[in-house]
Amino acid sequence: MEFEKATLFAILLVYVVSVGSHGLQTYIIQLHPQGITRSLFASKLHWHLSFLEKSISAEESPSSRLLYSYHSAMEGFAAQLLESEVDAIRELHDVVAIRPDRRHEVHTTYSYKFLGLSPAKEGAWVDSNYGRGAIIGVLDTGVWPESPSFSDHGMPPVPKKWKGICQLGEQFNSSNCNRKIIGARYFSKGHRVASPTSSPDVVVEYLSVRDSHGHGTHTASTAAGAAVPMANVLGNGAGVARGMAPGAHIAVYKVCWFSGCYSSDILAAMDVAIRDGVDVLSLSLGGFPIPLYEDSIAIGSFRAMEHGISVICAAGNNGPIPNSVANEAPWIATVGASTLDRRFPAIVRLSNGKFLYGESMYPGKNSASAAKELELVYHADNLHGGEYCMKDSLPRAKVQGKMVVCDRGINGRAEKGQIVKEAGGAAMILANTEINQEEDSVDAHVLPATLIGYTESVQLKKYINSTRKPKAQIIFGGTSIGKSRAPAVAQFSSRGPSFMDPSILKPDMIAPGVNIIAAWPQNLGPAGIPDDSRRVNFTVMSGTSMACPHVGGIAALIHSAHPKWTPAAIKSALMTTAYITDHSGKQIMDGDKPAGLFATGAGHVNPVKAISPGLIYDISPDDYVTHLCTLKYTKSDIFTITHRNVSCQDIIRKNRDFSLNYPSISVVFRPGMKSKMIKKRLTNVGSPNSIYSLEVKPPNGIKVRVRPRRLIFTDINQSLSYRIWFISRNRTALERLSNSQGYLSWVNSQDIYQRIRSPISVTWSSKKER
Numbered sequence: 001m002e003f004e005k006a007t008l009f010a011i012l013l014v015y016v017v018s019v020g021s022h023g024l025q026t027y028i029i030q031l032h033p034q035g036i037t038r039s040l041f042a043s044k045l046h047w048h049l050s051f052l053e054k055s056i057s058a059e060e061s062p063s064s065r066l067l068y069s070y071h072s073a074m075e076g077f078a079a080q081l082l083e084s085e086v087d088a089i090r091e092l093h094d095v096v097a098i099r100p101d102r103r104h105e106v107h108t109t110y111s112y113k114f115l116g117l118s119p120a121k122e123g124a125w126v127d128s129n130y131g132r133g134a135i136i137g138v139l140d141t142g143v144w145p146e147s148p149s150f151s152d153h154g155m156p157p158v159p160k161k162w163k164g165i166c167q168l169g170e171q172f173n174s175s176n177c178n179r180k181i182i183g184a185r186y187f188s189k190g191h192r193v194a195s196p197t198s199s200p201d202v203v204v205e206y207l208s209v210r211d212s213h214g215h216g217t218h219t220a221s222t223a224a225g226a227a228v229p230m231a232n233v234l235g236n237g238a239g240v241a242r243g244m245a246p247g248a249h250i251a252v253y254k255v256c257w258f259s260g261c262y263s264s265d266i267l268a269a270m271d272v273a274i275r276d277g278v279d280v281l282s283l284s285l286g287g288f289p290i291p292l293y294e295d296s297i298a299i300g301s302f303r304a305m306e307h308g309i310s311v312i313c314a315a316g317n318n319g320p321i322p323n324s325v326a327n328e329a330p331w332i333a334t335v336g337a338s339t340l341d342r343r344f345p346a347i348v349r350l351s352n353g354k355f356l357y358g359e360s361m362y363p364g365k366n367s368a369s370a371a372k373e374l375e376l377v378y379h380a381d382n383l384h385g386g387e388y389c390m391k392d393s394l395p396r397a398k399v400q401g402k403m404v405v406c407d408r409g410i411n412g413r414a415e416k417g418q419i420v421k422e423a424g425g426a427a428m429i430l431a432n433t434e435i436n437q438e439e440d441s442v443d444a445h446v447l448p449a450t451l452i453g454y455t456e457s458v459q460l461k462k463y464i465n466s467t468r469k470p471k472a473q474i475i476f477g478g479t480s481i482g483k484s485r486a487p488a489v490a491q492f493s494s495r496g497p498s499f500m501d502p503s504i505l506k507p508d509m510i511a512p513g514v515n516i517i518a519a520w521p522q523n524l525g526p527a528g529i530p531d532d533s534r535r536v537n538f539t540v541m542s543g544t545s546m547a548c549p550h551v552g553g554i555a556a557l558i559h560s561a562h563p564k565w566t567p568a569a570i571k572s573a574l575m576t577t578a579y580i581t582d583h584s585g586k587q588i589m590d591g592d593k594p595a596g597l598f599a600t601g602a603g604h605v606n607p608v609k610a611i612s613p614g615l616i617y618d619i620s621p622d623d624y625v626t627h628l629c630t631l632k633y634t635k636s637d638i639f640t641i642t643h644r645n646v647s648c649q650d651i652i653r654k655n656r657d658f659s660l661n662y663p664s665i666s667v668v669f670r671p672g673m674k675s676k677m678i679k680k681r682l683t684n685v686g687s688p689n690s691i692y693s694l695e696v697k698p699p700n701g702i703k704v705r706v707r708p709r710r711l712i713f714t715d716i717n718q719s720l721s722y723r724i725w726f727i728s729r730n731r732t733a734l735e736r737l738s739n740s741q742g743y744l745s746w747v748n749s750q751d752i753y754q755r756i757r758s759p760i761s762v763t764w765s766s767k768k769e770r
Contacts, residue, residue, distance in 0.1 A: 064353045372473060414446065681719050
């Protein structure tokens with residue numbers, strides 16, 4: 001996720017605290033974008049520095065005061081200044097305004113506020129009664145039940161339909177369940193036969209539902225954690241922690257162990273969860289795409305869907321590789337990851353006065369020792385992995401008391417910090433490599449440390465290689481909110497198109513998954529490594545694993561508000577109300593370019609709108625079977641997936657113009673194809689006597705015709721159909737165009753803000769249909 005420079009600078013200005021006790025304060029100086037003095041300087045940076053040169057003491061370097069320059073969000077810069085220096089700058093030509101930096105109140109888990117969820121008189125939480133009565137099944141590494149996020153204070157009684165149990169095991173008994181955690185089971189047989197012994201380097205595993213890794217505790221609390229005031233990670237991200245559906249119940253199914261999550265255990269858990277009576281299943285696990293008939297999650301989730309259970313799965317962390325999206329069955333809601341506008345700045349100040357933006361959850365703010373200037377060392381020892389700070393790769397004589405630069409990759413981020421610490425290093429700069437680009441997943445490191453992006457990494461190494469005795473300090477800025485463009489697509493979030501079924505656009509949507517703060521067990525420190533002796537109730541994690549329970553919790557809210565809706569209806573509400581612009585009103589970004597549909601799917605989840613979508617695209621289990629027939633799955637394959645013995649020949653004959661009533665649209669033109677017709681059906685779940693008008697943005701190279709262009713509903717639950725014709729234009733001018741995108745929306749004539757939006761993806765394939 002490459003940062004735009006203007007955004008980076010906007011972030012910097014809030015966090016960097018005064019470097020001394022001489023009255024310095026951070027100010028934002030806004031300049032005229034067509035300033036008359038601009039032409040006198042070789043670059044905008046030099047122009048900005050000139051204002052400091054004219055106002056501060058000649059004995060000081062202007063670059064030592066400059067925090068960063070703005071070029072896109074606004075023209076200007078942020079700097080640390082004395083009040084008298086501010087007065088001097090105010091008198092200079094081209095200065096438009098000067099504003100003091102402001103301290104912002106911050107909140108944890110902040111993602112619910114970012115998504116617009118609020119305990120106000122109106123809204124998704126109130127309309128759904130906070131998800132009360134809904135049961136979310138979480139398949140993961142278990143749970144730490146004593147966490148305050150799992151308090152049952154104010155929770156309603158266990159639903160009468162619940163048939164689950166609280167399974168006894170190592171350091172886990174029936175008293176660990178309550179009205180929040182209403183069920184707990186563990187599944188270890190597949191794991192035990194595949195991994196008979198544990199590695200001595202891993203955390204001791206509990207043979208019970210108790211979580212020894214933290215992942216499951218984190219995801220469960222993200223989905224449905226109770227309100228916890230004063231939550232924070234070592235002082236960072238302080239505020240009130242809440243899950244997406246704080247009134248919902250949680251059923252924990254431990255299927256993941258030190259060596260991973262085995263299909264046999266997963267399928268067993270899904271099997272029991274269906275009988276137990278869950279309403280939503282959240283699975284923050286998966287791998288690379290595999291055929292549906294070989295995919296235990298796809299098979300188990302089909303059955304769950306038939307029982308009215310919404311299945312929410314992580315898209316995977318194999319981005320930005322195309323076709324890497326996992327959990328791609330059309331009856332699964334597949335969730336990619338996005339960023340928040342919350343940052344944890346830890347700026348690297350080089351001894352030459354330059355600043356490199358970084359982020360960290362190390363509690364170094366207001367700590368003089370953490371911000372100490374140290375000599376830099378980068379031990380590029382390819383033989384022993386010194387550049388990656390592998391175990392036993394750092395000579396103590398070389399790193400003792402120094403700030404060690406570690407390339408990202410091979411071993412864990414926090415683990416590198418522990419290795420540096422054991423070797424005598426005093427601080428660490430974790431440097432992204434080209435594969436990570438500007439992706440900024442932070443950690444609560446065991447020593448003063450920060451993560452810098454690839455661009456900054458290149459600059460840092462250039463400085464080290466060109467300086468006789470390079471030095472740097474890390475300036476920890478705590479937490480700041482609202483100073484960066486968000487949401488954006490996470491660099492690691494797996495991308496479409498779907499490898500197994502390109503006629504379905506995957507992922508379905510994106511949700512917050514970067515630097516998410518949620519509950520954490522007491523057997524592990526916040527860095528998540530065995531040697532971290534600190535203990536906290538919350539920590540930070542990143543991944544589509546974190547995005548998945550956000551949507552799982554929101555699905556529970558919708559289920560609670562509309563208990564008779566099918567999983568397809570709930571998914572439709574999530575997808576058709578998703579937004580495609582960030583909070584600045586501009587298109588969601590993917591690195592340094594606008595995000596495409598293979599990264600975002602329908603867009604970013606919007607619980608405020610999803611609770612009342614107006615219209616929904618519903619799909620029955622029979623429709624999914626017909627869809628599998630259109631994909632030319634064999635009778636045996638379909639039976640494996642659906643447990644239905646069908647004749648595809650008969651089904652296709654009865655459904656000649658069939659197309660799956662999916663909320664998003666994906667059209668593949670194979671060689672020789674010029675046009676494609678798709679039929680869709682919308683059901684009114686809003687007000688009776690509603691009229692919806694068509695709005696279309698055709699993909700480039702495609703002519704789109706829709707009939708009818710108005711849908712007139714007279715009753716609730718009434719369904720109306722429409723047809724879409726896609727005609728591929730003459731492709732001589734489009735020979736290099738392999739994919740194009742647009743959208744189709746139905747707009748409520750009585751409320752133009754109610755839009756049922758379907759993204760359109762068109763692909764021209766060189767492969768003939770089999």
